[in-house]
Amino acid sequence: MRKPARRKCKVCNEWFHPAYSNVVWCCPEHGAIYAIELRTKEKIKAEAKRIKEQHQADKADRQRHAERRQAVKPLSHWVRMTQRVVNDYRRELLLAAGHGCISCGTRTALVWHAGHYRTTAAAPQLRFTDENIWVQCPACNVHKSGNIEAYRAALVELIGEEIVQALESNNETHRYTREELDGIRADARAKLRALKQQEIAA
Numbered sequence: 001m002r003k004p005a006r007r008k009c010k011v012c013n014e015w016f017h018p019a020y021s022n023v024v025w026c027c028p029e030h031g032a033i034y035a036i037e038l039r040t041k042e043k044i045k046a047e048a049k050r051i052k053e054q055h056q057a058d059k060a061d062r063q064r065h066a067e068r069r070q071a072v073k074p075l076s077h078w079v080r081m082t083q084r085v086v087n088d089y090r091r092e093l094l095l096a097a098g099h100g101c102i103s104c105g106t107r108t109a110l111v112w113h114a115g116h117y118r119t120t121a122a123a124p125q126l127r128f129t130d131e132n133i134w135v136q137c138p139a140c141n142v143h144k145s146g147n148i149e150a151y152r153a154a155l156v157e158l159i160g161e162e163i164v165q166a167l168e169s170n171n172e173t174h175r176y177t178r179e180e181l182d183g184i185r186a187d188a189r190a191k192l193r194a195l196k197q198q199e200i201a202a
Contacts (some may be wrong), residue, residue: 004017004018004019004020004021004023006018007024009026009027009030010024010030010037011025011026011033011034011037012030014026075178075181078178078181078182079127079176079181081181081185082176082185082188083127083128085185085189085192086127086128086185086188087114087133088114088192089189089192089195090114090130090133090134091112091113091114091135092192092196093191094134094135095112095135096195096199099134099135100135101136101137101140102115102151102155102158103136103137103144103146103147103148103151103154104137104139104140104147105154106137109137109139111138112135112137113135113136113137113138113141113142114133114134115135115136115140115141115146115151116133117131117132117133117146117148117151117152117164117167118132118167118168118170123167123170123171124174125172125173126167129167131159131167132167134151134155136151152164
């Protein structure tokens with residue numbers, strides 16, 4: 001029977017001729033040391049696996065907890081969140097296009113509001129409708145309660161009498177669902193992101 005080829009001891013790294021093909025240490029003492037090292041490595045590996053699994057379980061728990069927290073929030077919360085994103089998008093779009101306050105025409109306001117022609121209280125079904133949301137200065141939107149007469153005149157110039165009348169006569173009732181609000185919010189976020197990227201590229 002052919003003698004196994006010489007190999008390096010896993011402990012002292014010296015060359016030796018093993019008695020059997022599966023022996024990887026040069027002497028019994030080094031065999032004991034190697035066995036201890038193997039057990040230690042296995043323990044470390046097992047502990048690393050346990051820690052990783054624990055982290056994954058903790059992450060899944062946090063995710064479930066966050067989902068439960070989100071699920072119990074009232075619909076009004078999601079309406080507000082969606083309105084904020086839609087308003088941000090309309091404001092950014094209109095200012096980028098050179099619009100000023102739709103009511104008074106100023107372009108020098110320090111801050112800008114997304115002013116609704118028909119208010120969200122009077123026509124909640126139009127709260128996310130583009131034609132119903134235009135840039136306004138705080139003076140018109142807040143102090144003059146929207147400055148609606150001037151708003152309407154400018155709106156007719158922008159989108160036409162027919163569309164303005166359609167907004168005014170729209171008295172449909174609509175209750176937004178959570179899924180619908182999620183979709184509107186995601187769409188507005190995507191448009192806002194694309195708009196900002198265009199501005200950076202320009």
